[in-house]
Amino acid sequence: MRLEPIANPSLARSIAPPAIAIIATVVIASLLAMVAGANPFSVLGLILKGAFGSQFALLETLNRATPLIFTGLAIAVAFKAKFWNIGAEAQLYAGALMTVVLGTGALPWSSFALIPALAIGAVLAGAIVLLVPAMLKTRFGVDEVVTTLLFNFIFLLFISMLLEGPLKDPMGMGWPKSARLISEARLPRIFEGLRLHWGFALAILCACAVWVIQTRSTLGYEMRAVGLNRDAAAFAGIPVNTVLVKTALLSGGLAALAGFSEVAGLKGSLTLDLSPGFGYTGIIVAMLALLNPLGVIVSALFVAGIFVGADSMSRAAGVPTYLADMMLATALLLMVLAIMLTRFRVVRD
Amino acid sequence: MEILDILISASFWAAAIRIATPLILATMGELICERAGVLNLGIEGIMVAGAFAGWMAVYSGTGLWVGVAVAMVVGMGFGLLHSVLTVPFGLSQHVVGLGVTLLATSSTYYAYRLALPQVTSPPKIAAFQPYEIPILSDIPLLGQALFSQTPFTYLAFALVAATSVMLYRTPLGLAVRAAGESPAAVAAQGLSVTAIRMGAVIVGSGFMAMGGAFLTMSAFDSFFFEMVNGRGWICIALVVFGSWMPGKALLGAVLFAAFDALQIRVQQTSFGADIPYQIFxxxxxxxxxxxxxxxxxxxxxxxxxxxxxxxxxx
Incomplete structure (x- = not known):
């Protein structure tokens, strides 16, 4: 078999493969629920209800989606330029670290000055953490997949070291956690009485900003050109290495905001379990959104909904929560295949 | 000097070879995939799946070698999935690889929870025991380090030799290497690039799963979450470090493992006690x-x- 590009895909060609991918994911999830001895319809219903069925559930989903929007954007920006940043987890923790270092009393400012300072500090920290693999790639040709992956392990150990050393909360009763942020450093809630903080609004704002950069700026154009064909971009006079470094700075900064928002908006202090893999899940979020920054918002809500829904489903139906991860992995693989099939037809030879 | 004492002790080198074994197996698997032109980032998840599958088979009553075979078959299954998506359909090897890692890891944990819903500490199996090779194991230092390991380790070394011979001394190896260097030339010879690459990814993934199985069936005797803990990613680095050559990659794995074994021992010395363990x-x-x-x-x-x-x- 071989693949043949379709010049003018019909409407059916554009819609059918992704629709089939979604249906297939639901069918596979149902089969997996049956393997666990549960009724698939009630499992799927419980997931939906647990994610979107009540005000509490919806707020939980929005809160879970917030860091995923940031890490999803970080990945979308990087992958668009074919810069394979798999280290969003490390950059997230870098942002969280900076937030805690500056926000626990080091800067005795009012909220009005302190919160922007923390956000900027976090962005810089994340950008610097990704700058190292980016420089190793552009200077020495070291593959960024391996370095960013290994950085995740190095950085988490670094955080662990700080939390058991200089950053350890003296009031923490021996737990490896940092001191709490001062109240001026906490992100306020958007609506009085509802458990949703301004980090969510910042995430939406960032998605719009990234969309503007990608579609309306020279840098966005250059990033796309580098992603499509690095040699052609260089031939056209685009400084490929500079573009890759700028991409890395933007990507690292966005991932770091996830750490800032989790610490300043939700947790109030830094612990080693701050992120249950938000950096890795960001890859799924970005791919399901086809690397479109505005699509990232929708897909982050979807992914967060699956996780939140699966948690409550698991309590009610006794099916392991790993069902959520399996659904997302299946959705990811089927969706990349489906998107390809909207543009190519399979020809027998 | 304490560090020097460590470096000349046979038990240290025996530990290094033991730590190196899963890396050697999975690195060979990755090397075969990459030599044919396919980056397989499914490695981390496939190792998790292999670790569970082999252990679970033995726990359910099969023999140890059958368990190894079960792990290999499970790994090959994930390899088949990876290769179908990346070879004939030509999808992004980065995205598919990470997707396979996520799928393999989560389905392993799902299966573990379903198979053993009530356990707090995972049950143990009767794992591979060290087998001292007669005469050779009597050689000072080298004997204990190399020839007093479990049969699984000997298998790993044999597979390195087999991979090397296959790649450089057989027509099949030539075809695999050519598929990774110049696929058009392979197609011009009337060979199927698709078949060669898919075969390499499937067999390579089987090796990765065996690497995982070593952890539960020889290094330890039960299955834990987070057990593989980034070893797959290390193997990706080892393939690069070894310049895509089996012998050099083997050397890299042993060096890495020796360093790992060293840091564990230095932690326990008076010098290491003052340094945060995370540094090590x-x-x-x-x-x-x-x-x-x-x-x-x-x-x-x-x-x-x-x-x-x-x-x-x-």
Missing amino acids: LMAPYILSIVALVLVSRRAQVPAALMVPFNKGER
């Missing part, structure tokens, strides 16, 4: 990155690595 745990990862920087300038990357091949397209 970080050191192997940092070392991997430094090694990559050193070798990457003159690395012989397979020319068609990560380049999908679509017949009739130029």
Whole structure:
């Protein structure tokens, strides 16, 4: 078999493969629920209800989606330029670290000055953490997949070291956690009485900003050109290495905001379990959104909904929560295949 | 000097070889995939799946070697999935690989929870025991380090030799290497690039799963979450470090493992006690990155690595 590009895909060609991918994911999830001895319809219903069925559930989903929007954007920006940043987890923790270092009393400012300072500090920290693999790639040709992956392990150990050393909360009763942020450093809630903080609004704002950069700026154009064909971009006079470094700075900064928002908006202090893999899940979020920054918002809500829904489903139906991860992995693989099939037809030879 | 005492002790080198074994197996698997032109980032998840599958088979009553075979078959299954998506369909090897890692890891944990819903500590199996090879194991230092290991380790070394012979001494190896260097030339010979690449990914994934199985069936005797803990990613680095050559990759794995064994022992010395233990745990990862920087300038990357091949397209 071989693949043949379709010049003018019909409407059916554009819609059918992704629709089939979604249906297939639901069918596979149902089969997996049956393997666990549960009724698939009630499992799927419980997931939906647990994610979107009540005000509490919806707020939980929005809160879970917030860091995923940031890490999803970080990945979308990087992958668009074919810069394979798999280290969003490390950059997230870098942002969280900076937030805690500056926000626990080091800067005795009012909220009005302190919160922007923390956000900027976090962005810089994340950008610097990704700058190292980016420089190793552009200077020495070291593959960024391996370095960013290994950085995740190095950085988490670094955080662990700080939390058991200089950053350890003296009031923490021996737990490896940092001191709490001062109240001026906490992100306020958007609506009085509802458990949703301004980090969510910042995430939406960032998605719009990234969309503007990608579609309306020279840098966005250059990033796309580098992603499509690095040699052609260089031939056209685009400084490929500079573009890759700028991409890395933007990507690292966005991932770091996830750490800032989790610490300043939700947790109030830094612990080693701050992120249950938000950096890795960001890859799924970005791919399901086809690397479109505005699509990232929708897909982050979807992914967060699956996780939140699966948690409550698991309590009610006794099916392991790993069902959520399996659904997302299946959705990811089927969706990349489906998107390809909207543009190519399979020809027998 | 305490460190010197460690370096000349046979038990240290025996530990290094033991730590190296899963890396050797999975690195060979990755090397075969990449030599044929396919980056397999499914490695981390496939190792998790292999670790569980082999252990679970033995726990359910099969023999140890049957368990190894079960792990291998499970790994090959994930390899088949990876290769179908990346080879004939030519999808992004990065995205598919990470997707396979996520799928393999989550389905393993799902299966574990379903198979053993009530356990707090995972049950143990009767794992592989060390087998002292007569005469050879009597050699001072080397005997204890190399020839008093479990049969699984001997298998790993045999597989390195087999991989090397296959790649450099057989027509099949020539075809695999050519598929990774110049697939158009392979197609011009009337061979199927698709079949060669898919075969390499499937067999390579089987090796990765065996690497995982070593952890539950020889190094330890039960299955834990987070057990593989980044070993797969280290193997990706080891393939680069070894310049895509089995012998050099083997050497890299043993060096890495020796360093890992060393950091564990230095932690327990008076000198190591003053340093946060996280520094020691970080050191192997940092070392991997430094090694990559050193070798990457003159690395012989397979020319068609990560380049999908679509017949009739130029």
